[in-house]
Amino acid sequence: MTDTSIPSAEQSLDEETTPAAVTEDADEVEAGTREKKSPAESDLFQQSEIAADYVEGLLDILDYDGDIDELVAGGRPVVEVVGAGLQNLVGQRGATLEALQELARLAVFRQTGSPSRLLLDVGGYRANRRKELAAVAKNAVEKVKEHGEAVRLEPMNAFERKCVHDVVNAMSGVESESEGVEPNRRIIVRPAD
Numbered sequence: 574m575t576d577t578s579i580p581s582a583e584q585s586l587d588e589e590t591t592p593a594a595v596t597e598d599a600d601e602v603e604a605g606t607r608e609k610k611s612p613a614e615s616d617l618f619q620q621s622e623i624a625a626d627y628v629e630g631l632l633d634i635l636d637y638d639g640d641i642d643e644l645v646a647g648g649r650p651v652v653e654v655v656g657a658g659l660q661n662l663v664g665q666r667g668a669t670l671e672a673l674q675e676l677a678r679l680a681v682f683r684q685t686g687s688p689s690r691l692l693l694d695v696g697g698y699r700a701n702r703r704k705e706l707a708a709v710a711k712n713a714v715e716k717v718k719e720h721g722e723a724v725r726l727e728p729m730n731a732f733e734r735k736c737v738h739d740v741v742n743a744m745s746g747v748e749s750e751s752e753g754v755e756p757n758r759r760i761i762v763r764p765a766d
Contacts, residue, residue, distance in 0.1 A: 618643065618645050621644060621652055623680060623685070624677040624680060624691050626680075627680035627681075628693070629641055639655060640656055641655075650681075652691065652692075652693050652694070653695075654694070656696070662695045662696075663698045667698060670693065670695055670698060677693050702732075702733070706733055709726065710740035710741050710749075711740065713737075714740075717764055718746060723764075724761070724763075725759060728757045728758060729758070729760065734758065738760065741760075746764065747764060748766075749761065749762045
């Protein structure tokens with residue numbers, strides 16, 4: 574089994590986390606009227622607004638400047654913080670970002686009574702990390718195809734693992750699986766049966 578490491582640039586991401594307790598209702602469209610947002614989408618947007626208010630309060634306390642955007646993307650609430658000098662909010666390997674995301678999810682839960690799959694991003698960190706992880710996944714797939722042996726990646730958080738699984742699952746001839754226990758949970762990429 575080959576051991577592969579992830580580039581040591583600041584890293585983190587999320588997504589094998591708490592499933593949302595949100596039911597999707599079909600949009601009702603009547604002739605001659607505009608399409609309305611489904612209640613599920615409006616609930617998700619409300620979650621992003623609650624989280625954005627919470628993050629804004631934290632930024633004020635910490636005396637950081639940043640623009641905050643709330644949106645719904647991929648069926649989940651998203652809050653993006655953009656600005657200069659926000660690296661401390663990301664932390665080493667995204668650890669601080671993960672903690673802030675959990676705090677924002679708790680703020681949403683406290684107000685709505687429902688768990689949230691909120692995704693928090695600061696300074697585009699998650700988008701950049703997705704690109705890095707796609708490269709790591711493709712490299713692992715190439716090694717598996719070349720040598721026919723399983724490749725063991727370094728431990729990753731849930732978001733990072735989901736990014737890698739998505740890339741591997743889109744390729745033929747290989748499969749991936751997570752093993753271990755947090756914080757040492759990792760992905761094994763192997764030839765498909």
